[in-house]
Amino acid sequence: MGEGMTLITKGAEGDIYSARFSDVFFESPQFSEVIIKRRIPKGYRIPELDLQLRRQRTISEARIIHDSRAAGANVPVILGVWTDACTLVMERIQGIRLKELLNQQEKDGTEACRKAGRQLALLHRHGIVHGDPTTSNMILSGRDVYLIDFGLAEYSDSVEKRAVDLHLMKTAIKSTHFRRFRPYYAAAVEGYCTAMGEGAQAVLVRSRLIEKRGRYVER
Amino acid sequence: MICLGIEGTAHSLGVGLADDSGRILANAKREYAPRQGGIHPREAAQHHGENLPELLSQTLERSNVSFEDLGLIAFSRGPGLGPCLRTVATAARALALRLDLPLAGVNHCIAHIEIGKITTGCADPVTVYVSGGSSQILAFVGGRYRVFGETQDIALGNALDTFAREAGIQGFPGAKRVEQLALGGKYVQLPYTVKGTDLSFSGLVTHALELHRSGRSLEDLCFSIQEVSFSMLTEVAERALAHTAKAELLLTGGVAANKRLREMLGTMCRERPCRFSVVPFEYAMDNGAMIAWNGIQMYGSGATVEPAESNVKPRWRTDQVVARWVKG
Numbered sequence: 001m002g003e004g005m006t007l008i009t010k011g012a013e014g015d016i017y018s019a020r021f022s023d024v025f026f027e028s029p030q031f032s033e034v035i036i037k038r039r040i041p042k043g044y045r046i047p048e049l050d051l052q053l054r055r056q057r058t059i060s061e062a063r064i065i066h067d068s069r070a071a072g073a074n075v076p077v078i079l080g081v082w083t084d085a086c087t088l089v090m091e092r093i094q095g096i097r098l099k100e101l102l103n104q105q106e107k108d109g110t111e112a113c114r115k116a117g118r119q120l121a122l123l124h125r126h127g128i129v130h131g132d133p134t135t136s137n138m139i140l141s142g143r144d145v146y147l148i149d150f151g152l153a154e155y156s157d158s159v160e161k162r163a164v165d166l167h168l169m170k171t172a173i174k175s176t177h178f179r180r181f182r183p184y185y186a187a188a189v190e191g192y193c194t195a196m197g198e199g200a201q202a203v204l205v206r207s208r209l210i211e212k213r214g215r216y217v218e219r
Numbered sequence: 220m221i222c223l224g225i226e227g228t229a230h231s232l233g234v235g236l237a238d239d240s241g242r243i244l245a246n247a248k249r250e251y252a253p254r255q256g257g258i259h260p261r262e263a264a265q266h267h268g269e270n271l272p273e274l275l276s277q278t279l280e281r282s283n284v285s286f287e288d289l290g291l292i293a294f295s296r297g298p299g300l301g302p303c304l305r306t307v308a309t310a311a312r313a314l315a316l317r318l319d320l321p322l323a324g325v326n327h328c329i330a331h332i333e334i335g336k337i338t339t340g341c342a343d344p345v346t347v348y349v350s351g352g353s354s355q356i357l358a359f360v361g362g363r364y365r366v367f368g369e370t371q372d373i374a375l376g377n378a379l380d381t382f383a384r385e386a387g388i389q390g391f392p393g394a395k396r397v398e399q400l401a402l403g404g405k406y407v408q409l410p411y412t413v414k415g416t417d418l419s420f421s422g423l424v425t426h427a428l429e430l431h432r433s434g435r436s437l438e439d440l441c442f443s444i445q446e447v448s449f450s451m452l453t454e455v456a457e458r459a460l461a462h463t464a465k466a467e468l469l470l471t472g473g474v475a476a477n478k479r480l481r482e483m484l485g486t487m488c489r490e491r492p493c494r495f496s497v498v499p500f501e502y503a504m505d506n507g508a509m510i511a512w513n514g515i516q517m518y519g520s521g522a523t524v525e526p527a528e529s530n531v532k533p534r535w536r537t538d539q540v541v542a543r544w545v546k547g
Contacts, residue, residue: 012461044486048406
């Protein structure tokens, strides 16, 4: 690894690279490109704690993405987990980020928003919350919406955490495309409720309360 | 114009004088120290009531300021312990009415940020405010000081003090002894609890106390509690910096005295890079000068309060205050 890798972003959590699948593994008809996520050491932490946290989080993120897939959600396939290097290799989802899609005036993003809401519900129904479901972390690939970046995800059935997820999605849509915010968010909620079933109402009510707290800043 | 500020949210009683150019003319304090255990709110309030008259006249006398020179009275309106807040508020109202001066009800947490800005020269920081009663990561966004992350249970200073007390470490304050003992310790794994941008310290204390009972050395536990809790705080601070795209970090509150915490935040800022400032100790602890200075700022933006409506706010959040005096 190393050659053929292109740095995409340096996040607070780790560095994200893209590479060809064949550079990392072998020729495959199924996968062309991969994403490599490396959690880099933080100088402020003592090495023991630093390694412990980076390893735990690498494993946890791989596990949650894998479980999300088992729950029927559209997420990248995890292709490799290098615990000692704190590195994940996963399928690169080709397509357009919802953030960009919703910014295109000529296109209607209603259906994509409905699908995004549905994807979030699929996670919630299986005891997973995403933690950062902004439109930057959603990709329209073909006709499907995929969720990516599970760095802040956790296992939880708490109504509060589900509501925070929904609220984060709302503020993301609001700031991405204010003019069509209402139909887009309505579609997302509809997709969420249809897939979520009975539990959806409590989450919606709580997300309105969270909004009133005014504690979460617009993204 | 000179403002008299009175601080009394917890165990410290502070009297400070500031003028409208940001000059601090006086900053005196007296502290209530419990004979045993933690702060008893009623006893602390009694301490403030008994000590305020003398502290007040002494402070004015020593700085050559008379009651006639004052243009404004400011007091810590919240958040804090109800009995303490009410005692100080009563004194402030009495002074305002007697001297016929305007009254400003200051938010204690915001006062910490503002005194930090004026004493260190930073303009628009992400603030890490860690004391015995508070642990918050704050930043100015959209007209208010927003809470980006905070403890979901006890404050960091409280956690360190509680561990010290329960583990039988002698000396006050406990957090300071923990810092000294930590110098000779090795790392033991303890629960690291960061949930998004929120923190939790109570599980850490409970676990460390269990290990203490099972015979683990105090040095190792003190070292590990510091390493784990400070790393948690640093991680959330870094996330707040990334999220807000701000280029300054400000550390304040009583725990800012800890060298290891300063070192960790400093390292993180160097790696980013971003400017790092620590509020001078005198102004990092609870103090009257910060109340006086923020009172001046509030007065300048028209945010005074009538004595009849100046009820205290024990649970007052920073983001409930529209900070009109801040530019940007």
